[in-house]
């Protein structure tokens with residue numbers, strides 16, 4: 001039997017720091033409050049409802065994940081966060097319009113107590129937004145110190161044992177790695193010099209990682225996935241995860257594409273379009289923010305279908321992704337996919353998918369799971385990039401020189417095997433010869 005990893009107990013309160021108290025964050029917070037008061041069920045959350053098979057199929061051992069590894073209980077979560085708008089969490093949830101008022105009202109007093117701290121924000125990185133609740137500082141280093149001061153105060157005020165941070169802010173404009181991002185020294189110099197290569201999201205990520213706090217990015221923009229912050233995370237012991245939550249259309253893509261490839265069905269074209277009317281949709285209406293999202297959404301099929309290995313099936317795949325801002329729909333996104341398939345002897349077929357989903361309802365359980373699993377990783381002394389959390393993301397962060405794993409089923413196997421490894425249980429290979437030998 002392998003040896004279990006030492007994991008510190010999940011004792012005391014866990015502070016969940018959310019950057020951006022918009023639709024995703026408020027749906028997560030209100031949802032956790034509703035669940036812990038018994039008003040609703042945590043559907044979609046692996047940490048709350050999932051099981052993991054241990055041992056051989058003949059053993060019939062499939063305990064709940066929360067009974068296998070020590071996770072913080074929902075009762076021990078305390079939420080805090082930053083936003084450029086001053087609305088408390090109840091008002092922000094009403095604006096987001098995801099959870100119906102009757103349910104929100106049941107947890108209203110607790111939601112009203114969560115008021116956003118002034119944000120680090122610069123419109124240069126999110127063109128379609130502007131708000132009054134913004135920090136002023138000498139330079140970006142000073143702003144990072146202010147974020148750290150907010151974190152210390154939050155920790156002391158609520159007697160928190162540990163913290164995690166998740167960026168749930170708007171998608172920033174497209175950026176690529178630059179010289180400023182290469183080392184901790186170059187990054188800190190860039191903060192002092194107010195370098196434009198450091199967007200607001202990186203300032204929060206730096207603050208968390210410097211404090212040894214686990215950090216995840218729910219959006220597609222470049223934040224902690226740069227050498228300077230990955231190195232800093234290794235030094236301070238911060239686990240990292242990201243990026244861009246895998247919800248609606250991309251979730252379905254990573255469910256369907258592995259199936260088509262498994263049966264060696266060719267794909268000539270995959271056209272995805274959707275309408276979305278929430279604030280996220282408004283921000284993504286800006287071409288520079290959309291480019292960040294587009295890159296994240298488009299990479300998925302290339303990695304899953306592997307055209308370099310299967311040129312006859314996928315070499316000329318035409319993949320188009322569109323997001324149209326359409327206010328009447330609010331958070332209730334509608335997505336259409338048209339897939340042009342090729343079968344035996346080159347005969348063509350089509351598959352059409354029409355998904356009427358709720359963006360933040362799909363995202364909230366992911367934010368909760370990622371926060372709880374990152375805290376577990378921290379207590380298990382796992383630092384840096386946590387590839388086993390790829391399951392939750394459209395653009396999984398990964399080690400340099402490695403291609404990211406996008407197939408949802410491989411990702412789930414990786415996640416569950418990591419839990420087995422942590423507990424010193426046999427990894428499951430699905431070979432299964434022993435049942436027949």
Ligand SMILES: NC(=O)c1ccc[n+]([C@@H]2O[C@H](COP(=O)([O-])OP(=O)(O)OC[C@H]3O[C@@H](n4cnc5c(N)ncnc54)[C@H](O)[C@@H]3O)[C@@H](O)[C@H]2O)c1
Pocket residue numbers: 019020021022023024025082083084085096119120121122126129131168169170171172200201218219220244245246247248278279280283359360362363
């Ligand atoms: N909902 C989903 O299914 C989903 C899936 C994948 C990714 N995402 C990403 O998650 C993020 C949040 O989505 P949402 O639907 O909640 O959007 P939202 O617009 O409702 O919320 C984002 C919030 O972030 C705030 N914000 C922006 N910049 C900030 C800053 N620098 N500091 C503090 N607050 C800041 C905004 O004021 C807003 O309240 C977006 O980037 C979105 O692309 C969402």
